[in-house]
Amino acid sequence: MDEILGQVLRNAVWERLDMLSELANRADAPSLLSVARSELPRLTEGWRAMLAAHEPDDRGNCPACSSRWRQQKAPCSVWQAAYEHLVAGGLAPNPNNARHAIAEPAPKATTRTASPGRLASAR
Ligand SMILES: [Zn+2]
Incomplete structure (x- = not known):
């Protein structure tokens, strides 16, 4: 049961990220502004919460990534x-994409296929 719940949870998060990418690539400017105002604070809070759990302890190890038998030196993955x-x-502005970001749809190839790699590298 935990496995199924874990899969449901992971799928929901991937779908949310896909939806935000789709919005970033295709939404018109007013919609994009509205989404940015509501979603950027949620994303930054999410990063803060995740990073707080991975702050190094007194010995310079990540408590979230370390186990009793193996210590993970900070900075962790x-x-x-x-x-x-x-x-x-x-967050650095990309001069090559700045003018075309709203008008042109992004290439489709990297959205889903990149996910398992990103997941693996985040562990
Ligand atoms: Zn960590």
Whole structure:
């Protein structure tokens, strides 16, 4: 039963992310502004909650990723993913995409096929 609930939960999250990507790629400007105002705070709160759980302890280990037998040094994969997506390139303006982001639909190829890789790298 836990396995089924876990699958339902994961599918719901992937579908939500797909929906937000679809909106970012296709919604008109007023709709996009409305979605950004409601969803950006939820996303930032989600990141904050997740990162708080992965803050290093006094010995510099991640308590969420460590087990009794194996310690995970900080920064763990969650913090590395956060840096990669939020700082290294995630929020930086891309001059090549800025003008065409609203008018042109995004390529379809990477939306679903990239998911398992992203999931695996976040563990
Ligand atoms: Zn961690």
